[in-house]
Amino acid sequence: MINTIKVERAIHNLTQEDLAKRIGVSRQTINSIEKNRYIPSTVLALKISQTFNKNVNEIFVLDDND
């Protein structure tokens, strides 16, 4: 699964720390999600999409390996 969190963060001018605070996780968790080392739960994915005012499938996209 690929995601566009980094792009969305840049658009909204948010650091990893800012986003982490908004959704109640650690900065390292945001970093892991951005680098595709960790796939978040549905709740966390919804929180992230809500922060950027977008649908979940606009931020998280399935790739050929899924």
Add this chain to the structure above:
Amino acid sequence: MTENQYIRLLPNYSKKIGVGSILAVVTLCIISVTFGWFEHDRLILAEATKVITILSLLLITLSKDKIEDELVMYIRLKALVFAFICGVLFSITLPVSNYLFTGVYNHIINANTILVFIFTVYFLSFFLLKRKR
């Protein structure tokens, strides 16, 4: 993730209590050996040390991290599974390695030895996986 989806853990300060207890027990042991305290009750001291150490390690294991999110929970689970597998392998290989090196085959293994081994592997793998995240 809502609060009820997490495994219930103790507050973060429990970790400090656990570490403090271990340090206190180790200090007490060193002092008692140095000054010859509990000369007649050495067995009781040894047993008490074992029990307090195991309980303290359990307390540290069950305490929350400063920021306990779903990734930390996932890492915790991975570390626990790895430690359990290592514990099983350790309990199987210990009598064999004892036989190879000492020539004595003793299939009875002290539970404390395995528990301390499992806790050690758990802490190490949890720490390394957390650094790698």
